[in-house]
Amino acid sequence: MGDLRFGSIGCGAIGREHCNRLINTVPGATVVAVSDYVAEAADELAKKWNIKSYGSDSDAMIKDKDVDVVMITSIDSTHHDYVMKTLAEKKWCFCEKPLSQNAKDCEEIIKTEVGIGKRLVQVGFMRRYDTGYAEMKRIIESGEIGAPLVIKACHRNVSQGPGFKTENGVTNVAIHELDICRWLLDDEYEDVQCVKVRQSKNSDKGYDNPQVMLMRTKKGCFIDVEVQVADGYGYDIQCEVVCENGTVKLPDPYAVVRRSRPDKNNSPWEAMPIMTDWKDRFIAAYDVELIDFVNAVHNGKLTGPSSWDGYIACVAGDALNASRGTSQFKKVETMDKPDIYK
Numbered sequence: 001m002g003d004l005r006f007g008s009i010g011c012g013a014i015g016r017e018h019c020n021r022l023i024n025t026v027p028g029a030t031v032v033a034v035s036d037y038v039a040e041a042a043d044e045l046a047k048k049w050n051i052k053s054y055g056s057d058s059d060a061m062i063k064d065k066d067v068d069v070v071m072i073t074s075i076d077s078t079h080h081d082y083v084m085k086t087l088a089e090k091k092w093c094f095c096e097k098p099l100s101q102n103a104k105d106c107e108e109i110i111k112t113e114v115g116i117g118k119r120l121v122q123v124g125f126m127r128r129y130d131t132g133y134a135e136m137k138r139i140i141e142s143g144e145i146g147a148p149l150v151i152k153a154c155h156r157n158v159s160q161g162p163g164f165k166t167e168n169g170v171t172n173v174a175i176h177e178l179d180i181c182r183w184l185l186d187d188e189y190e191d192v193q194c195v196k197v198r199q200s201k202n203s204d205k206g207y208d209n210p211q212v213m214l215m216r217t218k219k220g221c222f223i224d225v226e227v228q229v230a231d232g233y234g235y236d237i238q239c240e241v242v243c244e245n246g247t248v249k250l251p252d253p254y255a256v257v258r259r260s261r262p263d264k265n266n267s268p269w270e271a272m273p274i275m276t277d278w279k280d281r282f283i284a285a286y287d288v289e290l291i292d293f294v295n296a297v298h299n300g301k302l303t304g305p306s307s308w309d310g311y312i313a314c315v316a317g318d319a320l321n322a323s324r325g326t327s328q329f330k331k332v333e334t335m336d337k338p339d340i341y342k
């Protein structure tokens, strides 16, 4: 088989980076066409790579016979619609997270994929390809430090663009935690609760910040994730899993530690820079993720995060959003898992 020909919807930051990866880093793949809600953004990227621009006509690009795989990196609210249109063409689909902004839309995707009879969609939960998280999972699964009991995590962003809402702290941000925690624990959610705590001075923009998200699992584990969508200092992702006989903790991304002369207060210091751009933190994981996806498509069988995983994250996300302000845990109730995802 020749190179897989990608058509990419969305020419924003992550769309441009993924196209670059597919063209320069990922073996067995190339990008043949792009589209974007802002037609000029697609034109510009198409010109750079000397490929076809569909301007803002993503629907036409999905139908293009020269496009084998549709990659969706447009804004979250458009994902469901584009996935459905891609499935209507029975084409492979790589959809950035979230699969949708609610569970009901994901159910529709699942029913359609099940109707086709095989997995065609992979969701961009790239953390599963990060060496730190993968090593944590390996240690937990080895049983060497006993059964997992508690996860303490945080997800902090520097700031948000216009239009960001409190619920997006779940659907856009904590969605990663909802996926990675059940993956790390090999467990499912029983119930969840979103708690509003003292608000940061960076939170006067009409959305809650921070929010604390609590999840209890079927095996009885407790998960506590602090989400700050505007911390004003950095993109800070932390995760510690407490097990019976020890703990595993996500390492900080590799960076040089500087030790130097006293500062103006006369204290010598040791410091490591903190990243601010979320795209840099998981840069290696994004490469591995797309390499894995392309290999899987060449082999005719997807193995990465599925529509089912996208759906579960949205069911738990819906419950978190519904619990806000109630001081109560909400049950996470899902449909039965179809065979194609087992």
Ligand code: ISE
Pocket: 157, 172, 173, 176, 278
């Ligand atoms: C951003 O939109 C992302 O997609 C990142 O994966 C996520 O970690 C970040 O918090 C979001 O703002």
